[in-house]
Every structure is written in C-alpha cells, then in structure tokens.
Amino acid sequence: MNFVKTIASCIASCGVGAVVGNLITATTPENIRGLNKILTTVGSIVITGAAAVMASDYVEKQLDEGKEVLSKLKGEVTDGQSEPATDN
Numbered sequence: 001m002n003f004v005k006t007i008a009s010c011i012a013s014c015g016v017g018a019v020v021g022n023l024i025t026a027t028t029p030e031n032i033r034g035l036n037k038i039l040t041t042v043g044s045i046v047i048t049g050a051a052a053v054m055a056s057d058y059v060e061k062q063l064d065e066g067k068e069v070l071s072k073l074k075g076e077v078t079d080g081q082s083e084p085a086t087d088n
Contacts, residue, residue: 001063005063008059021048028040
C-alpha cells in the first residue's frame, strides 16, 4: 500500500503543481520587471509548492481512509463467514 500511496501522491502533487503553475503563468502580466518580477516568481514557487503538498496529503488521507473502510468490510465478511450455523 505504501508504494501505491507514494505513486498516487506523486501524480497528484505533480498534476496540481502543473495546473497552479499554468494558472499563475496565464494570469501574470508579461511586462513586469525588476523586484516585482522576482517577488512574483518567488510567490509562484511558494504557492505551487504549497498546493502540491496539500494535494499529496489529501490523496494519502483518502487512501488511508479507503484502506480502513476496506479492512472493516473485510472483517465483517470474515466475521459473518466464521460463525457456525446453528439449527435450532
């Protein structure tokens, strides 16, 4: 399961990072110069990174919850099958 979480988190993180980066690029004016360009670039990197980390954390949490639900369902099925049948 850790391998699946790692791959899913990486894909989500990269995907969200790309979308946020493209959004910032599309909405940033081309004519900015000097300090404003530096600040915009740094802000873009920070926002993209933060969104990517949040997406990764979200995916990992969803996978953990899904694993927990499946474990409970599997336990219920196993419990139901392990009870001996009584003919009273």
